[in-house]
Amino acid sequence: MTASGSPEKNPAQAGRHNLDPHLDRYAARTSGMTASEIRALFAVASRPEVVSLAGGMPNLAALPLDSLSAQVAEIIAEDGLVALQYGSAHGVPALREQICEIMAMEGISAHPDDVVVTVGSQMGLDMVTRLFCDPGDVVIAEGPSYVGALGSFTAYQANVVHVTMDDDGLVPEALREALTQAERAGKRVKFLYTIPNFHNPAGVTLAVERREEILEICRAHDVLVVEDNPYGLLGFDGQTYPALRSTDPDNVVYLGSFSKTFASGLRVGWVLAPHAVREKLVLAAESATLCPPTFNQMIVSRYLATHDWKGQIKTFRENYRERRDAIISGLEQHMPAGSSWTHPDGGFYVWVTVPEGVDTKAMLPRAVTARVAYASGTGFYADGFGSRQMRLSYCYPTPERIREGVRRLAAVLESEMDLVRTFGTVTPRAVSGPQSPSPDTA
Amino acid sequence: MTASGSPEKNPAQAGRHNLDPHLDRYAARTSGMTASEIRALFAVASRPEVVSLAGGMPNLAALPLDSLSAQVAEIIAEDGLVALQYGSAHGVPALREQICEIMAMEGISAHPDDVVVTVGSQMGLDMVTRLFCDPGDVVIAEGPSYVGALGSFTAYQANVVHVTMDDDGLVPEALREALTQAERAGKRVKFLYTIPNFHNPAGVTLAVERREEILEICRAHDVLVVEDNPYGLLGFDGQTYPALRSTDPDNVVYLGSFSKTFASGLRVGWVLAPHAVREKLVLAAESATLCPPTFNQMIVSRYLATHDWKGQIKTFRENYRERRDAIISGLEQHMPAGSSWTHPDGGFYVWVTVPEGVDTKAMLPRAVTARVAYASGTGFYADGFGSRQMRLSYCYPTPERIREGVRRLAAVLESEMDLVRTFGTVTPRAVSGPQSPSPDTA
Numbered sequence: 001m002t003a004s005g006s007p008e009k010n011p012a013q014a015g016r017h018n019l020d021p022h023l024d025r026y027a028a029r030t031s032g033m034t035a036s037e038i039r040a041l042f043a044v045a046s047r048p049e050v051v052s053l054a055g056g057m058p059n060l061a062a063l064p065l066d067s068l069s070a071q072v073a074e075i076i077a078e079d080g081l082v083a084l085q086y087g088s089a090h091g092v093p094a095l096r097e098q099i100c101e102i103m104a105m106e107g108i109s110a111h112p113d114d115v116v117v118t119v120g121s122q123m124g125l126d127m128v129t130r131l132f133c134d135p136g137d138v139v140i141a142e143g144p145s146y147v148g149a150l151g152s153f154t155a156y157q158a159n160v161v162h163v164t165m166d167d168d169g170l171v172p173e174a175l176r177e178a179l180t181q182a183e184r185a186g187k188r189v190k191f192l193y194t195i196p197n198f199h200n201p202a203g204v205t206l207a208v209e210r211r212e213e214i215l216e217i218c219r220a221h222d223v224l225v226v227e228d229n230p231y232g233l234l235g236f237d238g239q240t241y242p243a244l245r246s247t248d249p250d251n252v253v254y255l256g257s258f259s260k261t262f263a264s265g266l267r268v269g270w271v272l273a274p275h276a277v278r279e280k281l282v283l284a285a286e287s288a289t290l291c292p293p294t295f296n297q298m299i300v301s302r303y304l305a306t307h308d309w310k311g312q313i314k315t316f317r318e319n320y321r322e323r324r325d326a327i328i329s330g331l332e333q334h335m336p337a338g339s340s341w342t343h344p345d346g347g348f349y350v351w352v353t354v355p356e357g358v359d360t361k362a363m364l365p366r367a368v369t370a371r372v373a374y375a376s377g378t379g380f381y382a383d384g385f386g387s388r389q390m391r392l393s394y395c396y397p398t399p400e401r402i403r404e405g406v407r408r409l410a411a412v413l414e415s416e417m418d419l420v421r422t423f424g425t426v427t428p429r430a431v432s433g434p435q436s437p438s439p440d441t442a
Numbered sequence: 443m444t445a446s447g448s449p450e451k452n453p454a455q456a457g458r459h460n461l462d463p464h465l466d467r468y469a470a471r472t473s474g475m476t477a478s479e480i481r482a483l484f485a486v487a488s489r490p491e492v493v494s495l496a497g498g499m500p501n502l503a504a505l506p507l508d509s510l511s512a513q514v515a516e517i518i519a520e521d522g523l524v525a526l527q528y529g530s531a532h533g534v535p536a537l538r539e540q541i542c543e544i545m546a547m548e549g550i551s552a553h554p555d556d557v558v559v560t561v562g563s564q565m566g567l568d569m570v571t572r573l574f575c576d577p578g579d580v581v582i583a584e585g586p587s588y589v590g591a592l593g594s595f596t597a598y599q600a601n602v603v604h605v606t607m608d609d610d611g612l613v614p615e616a617l618r619e620a621l622t623q624a625e626r627a628g629k630r631v632k633f634l635y636t637i638p639n640f641h642n643p644a645g646v647t648l649a650v651e652r653r654e655e656i657l658e659i660c661r662a663h664d665v666l667v668v669e670d671n672p673y674g675l676l677g678f679d680g681q682t683y684p685a686l687r688s689t690d691p692d693n694v695v696y697l698g699s700f701s702k703t704f705a706s707g708l709r710v711g712w713v714l715a716p717h718a719v720r721e722k723l724v725l726a727a728e729s730a731t732l733c734p735p736t737f738n739q740m741i742v743s744r745y746l747a748t749h750d751w752k753g754q755i756k757t758f759r760e761n762y763r764e765r766r767d768a769i770i771s772g773l774e775q776h777m778p779a780g781s782s783w784t785h786p787d788g789g790f791y792v793w794v795t796v797p798e799g800v801d802t803k804a805m806l807p808r809a810v811t812a813r814v815a816y817a818s819g820t821g822f823y824a825d826g827f828g829s830r831q832m833r834l835s836y837c838y839p840t841p842e843r844i845r846e847g848v849r850r851l852a853a854v855l856e857s858e859m860d861l862v863r864t865f866g867t868v869t870p871r872a873v874s875g876p877q878s879p880s881p882d883t884a
Contacts, residue, residue, distance in 0.1 A: 020718035021692065025632060025666060027576045027598075033725040057528055065522040073515035080507040084705035086499055119561050119709075122732040130597065134469045151729035155572065156469075190467060224467060250463065263526035265736035267561075276462035283475040287593035288730065290564040293738055294707035 028135075032154035041365065045373040051405030053327075053392040054373040056200065056348055058260050062315045064307065068299075071306065075298050083295040089286040091117025091270070092297040098304045099270050103256065106232055107246030110272050116281050117292050121230055121257035121269030125193075126152045127284045128226055128253055128271065132190045133158040138182050141193040142170050144351065144380030144389065146200045146228065149193055153382070158190070160382035167342065169206030170194055172213045179221040191224040191253075197241055198231040198347025201380050201391035205345060208241060215248045230257040230269075233313050235346035236321040250274050258300055260348075261313050266296040320348065326399035327392060330406030336413055341392075348395035351377075353388055354413060357420035360390040363412065372408040470577075474596035483807065487815040493847030495769075495834040496815040498642065498790055500702050504757045506749065510741075513748065517740050525737040531728040533559025533712070534739040540746045541712050545698065548674055549688030552714050558723050559734050563672055563699035563711030567635075568594045569726045570668055570695055570713065574632045575600040580624050583635040584612050586793065586822030586831065588642045588670065591635055595824070600632070602824035609784065611648030612636055614655045621663040633666040633695075639683055640673040640789025643822050643833035647787060650683060657690045672699040672711075675755050677788035678763040692716050700742055702790075703755050708738040762790065768841035769834060772848030778855055783834075790837035793819075795830055796855060799862035802832045805854065814850040 045052055075083050090096075096112035103110055118124040125148065133139065135157035141149065143162025153160050161182060164174045175192070182189050194214070196206035206214070218225050227244045235241075245254040257269040273281050285291075303309060327350055331341050338355030352374075354360060360376040367373065377389025392409075394402055487494055517525050532538075538554035545552055560566040567590065575581065577599035583591065585604025595602050603624060606616045617634070624631050636656070638648035648656070660667050669686045677683075687696040699711040715723050727733075745751060769792055773783050780797030796802060802818040809815065819831025834851075836844055 022666065022716065022719055025574055026722065027572065027574055027579075029576075030573055030722055030726075033722060033729070035721070035725060060523050060526055063522065063526065065518055068522065068526075069515045069518040072518055073511045076507055076511040076514055080505065080510065081502050082707075084502055084505065084510075084707040086701075086706045119731045119735070123730060126730050130469065131472055132467055132469055134471075137469075148729070148732060151725075155726065155729045224464065259528075264528045265524075265526040267731060267733070267735040274464065277464055279477070280468065280472055280475060283477060283593075284472075284597065287475070287590070287597045288565060288568050289561045289709060290590060291709070293561070293709040293735055296735055296738070 029155055029157050032157070033151075041368050041373065044368050050368060050371045050373055051397055051401050051408065052373045053394065053397070053402070053405050053409070054375045055396060056393050057396045058264055058348075059316070059319055059396050060263065062312070062319060063263065064312070067307070068303070071302050072299055075295065075302060079298065083298050085294060087291045087294040087297070089116075089282050089289075089291045091115065091292060092294065092301060095297045095301040096270075098301060099256065102304075103243070103245075103254070103272065106229070106240050106243040108243050108254065108272070109246070110249070114272055114275055114278050116271045116273065116278060116285060117297055118269045118271055118285060119289055119292050120259060120264075120267040121228065121255045122148050122152070123285070123288065124255045124269050124271040125149055125226075125228065126155070127281055127288065128191075128255070129153060129156045129158065130284050130288075131277070131280055132224065136188070138187045138189045139191060139193055140175065140178055140182075140189060140223070142195065142199065142202065144201050144377060144386055144391075145193065146195060147375075147379050149228070150380070150382050153193075159187075162381060162383060162385070165199070165202055165204055167204055168210060169196060169199065169204050170210070170214060172210055172217060175214060176217050179217065179223060183221070189221065189223050191226045192218055193226045193228065194244070195228045195231075196244060197229055198234060198344055199349070200231070200347065201349045201375070202351045203342040203344035203347060203349045204351075205241065211242065211244055212247065215244055215251070219248070219251055225252045226255065227252050228255045230255075230260050231347035233261055234317055234320060236317055236324065237345070238314065238317065239345070245272060253277065261316065262300060262303060262309070266299060268292065268296050268300050317346070320346075320395060322399055323394040323397070323402055324350075326402040327394040327406060330403045334407050334410035336410065336417060339413070348393050350392045350394065352390050352392055354390065355417055356388065357424075358413060358416050359387045361387055363416050366416070367409060367412045370408050370412045372405045372412065374409065471597055471599050474599070483810050483815065486810050492810060492813045492815055493839055493843050493850065494815045495836070495839070495844070495847050495851070496817045497838060498835050499838045500706055500790075501758070501761055501838050502705065504754070504761060505705065506754070509749070510745070513744050514741055517737065517744060521740065525740050527736060529733045529736040529739070531558075531724050531733045533557065533734060534736065534743060537739045537743040538712075540743060541698065545685070545687075545696070545714065548671070548682050548685040550685050550696070550714070551688070552691070556714055556717055556720050558713045558715065558720060558727060559739055560711045560713055560727060561731055561734050562701060562706075562709040563670065563697045564590050564594070565727070565730065566697045566711050566713040567591055567668075567670065568597070569723055569730065570633075570697070571595060571598045571600065572726050572730075573719070573722055574666065578630075580629045580631045581633060581635055582617065582620055582624075582631060582665070583824075584637065584641065584644065586643050586819060586828055586833075587635065588637060589817075589821050591670070592822070592824050595635075601629075604823060604825060604827070607641070607644055607646055609646055610652060611638060611641065611646050612652070612656060614652055614659060617656060618659050621659065621665060625663070631663065631665050633668045634660055635668045635670065636686070637670045637673075638686060639671055640676060640786055641791070642673070642789065643791045643817070644793045645784040645786035645789060645791045646793075647683065653684065653686055654689065657686055657693070661690070661693055667694045668697065669694050670697045672697075672702050673789035675703055676759055676762060678759055678766065679787070680756070680759065681787070687714060695719065703758065704742060704745060704751070708741060710734065710738050710742050759788070762788075762837060764841055765836040765839070765844055766792075768844040769836040769848060772845045776849050776852035778852065778859060781855070790835050792834045792836065794832050794834055796832065797859055798830065799866070800855065800858050801829045803829055805858050808858070809851060809854045812850050812854045814847045814854065816851065
């Protein structure tokens with residue numbers, strides 16, 4: 001037993017001069033965990049003089065803080081011993097009922113028992129992946145896709161296969177093709193991860209006439225659908241679309257969130273799961289956080305019960321529409337020929353393709369120096385694609401700042417294109433093989 | 443491409459008559475996810491006439507709700523747009539500084555940068571396991587161990603090896619033996635998971651003179667230490683112990699929580715990690731929940747800055763000491779010969795061994811019928827051990843209810859022993875092989 005203490009058997013001693021002495025101890029899944037591109041630049045990009053079109057922070061300025069303040073006080077004064085106590089991993093029953101009423105606005109008929117409240121819909125996504133994905137399993141996702149989803153898929157060592165979108169969202173024929181190819185290759189596809197409405201980052205919406213076809217394809221290939229819908233109520237004309245879940249309750253797991261329609265900092269989201277899946281989901285959630293914060297659930301529940309929350313969403317929508325108009329007119333006015341972009345009818349994002357030869361990832365530090373930040377397209381792909389794309393978020397800055405940001409961005413692009421014309425492509429290296437969802441910017 | 447729609451290629455059709463049509467889709471890790479024993483009885487056990495010695499809910503009655511109510515209102519009124527907005531996955535800086543001050547009470551010297559705020563320390567545990575455990579890796583844990591930890595280890599398919607405790611906590615020689623055996627068997631041990639103070643569920647504390655030895659053994663075997671310390675400030679005489687982390691900052695990951703010293707329903711805990719680990723931990727946390735709730739962190743931070751939180755902990759301690767006295771005197775008075783129990787100096791739990799022949803898991807439904815609930819010992823072992831043990835929680839009920847509960851429990855035990863004397867053991871079946879941490883009660 002003493003032999004174990006001898007130096008030649010002690011790898012900790014041997015590794016002591018490594019930068020990270022724990023390097024040999026990490027799980028395999030950590031090899032895909034790398035900081036996002038923008039984070040490396042965060043200290044600079046968050047300076048007030050930089051217009052950030054990079055983040056996805058909702059604009060909360062319109063929230064009724066005075067009445068919210070009174071309500072949180074009431075909850076603690078009247079019901080504090082419940083609000084500050086552990087709850088169930090399933091979530092507060094009253095809130096789960098209200099969530100069903102919200103989902104009814106997009107055609108969903110559901111029982112509150114099948115709703116599981118989560119710490120933001122990110123946790124819902126992580127739990128669904130925990131339930132379904134073994135290492136090496138395939139998840140189909142739109143290309144581009146939500147960076148946080150790619151992070152969860154990486155954490156469970158699932159492989160992402162991207163399926164192309166057009167202005168009407170996910171292309172059914174491309175989905176069919178991808179599924180068939182994966183089957184031929186002997187891969188196990190666990191689910192389609194899709195954001196049908198006001199896509200992050202693409203800014204497009206899945207056409208209603210495609211929805212049944214997508215569901216049919218997934219059923220035919222025995223693939224679950226994970227429908228992520230944080231922006232569904234933020235259509236700029238007040239339009240909503242029938243949720244995929246509304247017509248296929250047995251094969252769709254639906255993720256919802258209060259982060260964009262109320263308050264992101266409360267971290268309250270939910271999963272609506274097929275009944276058979278729900279119990280396992282609660283167990284998974286219990287192992288992850290025991291339960292979501294009780295107080296936060298009670299805040300959301302009281303807000304829904306007492307505020308004109310639909311009116312509040314209307315106000316949010318109008319704020320975002322004004323900002324969407326600002327960014328689109330800025331793009332039309334300033335962007336160099338050879339650029340193109342999507343035309344979002346809701347949500348937070350425009351997806352921009354820049355002229356050939358420009359690498360958005362390589363350009364990012366120069367853009368930040370020119371006091372504008374964006375998210376380069378590569379972060380939204382698991383396969384290294386996206387170097388000619390960028391995501392512009394119009395949700396947070398004022399319309400004036402947005403226009404100024406686009407002006408600066410266009411100027412950076414112009415000088416980048418000068419470089420391209422003079423020296424050829426400024427792409428630092430060819431894209432080769434899969435990259436992590438959020439590679440570091442060197 | 444149309445062939446994929448044909449019935450013979452459609453497993454979804456074939457499986458449609460299963461109870462759970464998603465059965466073939468779950469990840470391998472879900473096979474270990476089963477509901478806890480007590481949950482099956484929850485509806486009955488939570489009736490007011492049942493004395494529950496089963497749960498671990500802190501007793502919050504002494505919290506200053508009026509001033510808390512005023513403070514949460516102030517936070518929203520004065521700083522609502524920050525409180526209700528996304529924050530970083532790392533956590534609110536002011537809170538991380540205060541956490542360092544708290545940890546200093548147990549001899550820890552740490553930089554706020556190395557603290558990562560989590561959604562309760564359960565999430566910290568889950569993230570640490572995510573970082574370090576591949577399927578099949580071994581985690582060493584005390585036997586018995588915290589059921590929520592076993593749940594996380596199961597979720598990442600780690601194998602738990604239990605090490606015995608005595609009244610002075612984890613037995614160093616047994617730890618050395620377990621590590622040596624695991625090495626000989628070619629297993630990869632990733633960390634020792636330990637609750638040194640006022641152990642859940644065992645109610646014992648690791649002797650100070652053992653602490654250095656435990657750390658030395660782990661270093662010698664190149665095994666990380668995960669120190670879980672939710673109860674450290676709840677020593678009934680105000681005593682604290684030097685944290686393992688205090689003398690070994692490079693090889694200990696420390697988990698802390700406000701759930702037992704302030705408010706469990708806010709779900710605010712933390713991880714103090716070696717510097718090299720911390721960045722990966724933040725990335726893992728980001729993939730799990732994006733960030734912990736900002737508002738909740740600000741509530742804890744303001745509470746620490748403005749309340750006499752040490753005085754509040756003293757009040758909590760006194761409440762729990764009174765309850766500990768009630769349960770110990772009840773046990774001494776009523777328990778049948780052949781029973782034994784630990785003598786906690788802090789925390790929430792007594793670990794009871796019942797007379798030979800009695801199976802606490804089999805007895806549980808009969809106890810609930812007799813209006814007393816406990817947690818049977820098997821839930822605290824990954825290997826099926828614990829059928830002669832039970833955890834009694836004295837944290838929540840009043841001292842009178844606790845005494846009544848123990849009376850009822852003793853009566854149930856007496857009639858159980860009558861059965862044993864008449865029919866032999868009432869153990870329904872021999873323990874065979876590993877069980878999940880929280881098997882269902884059939």
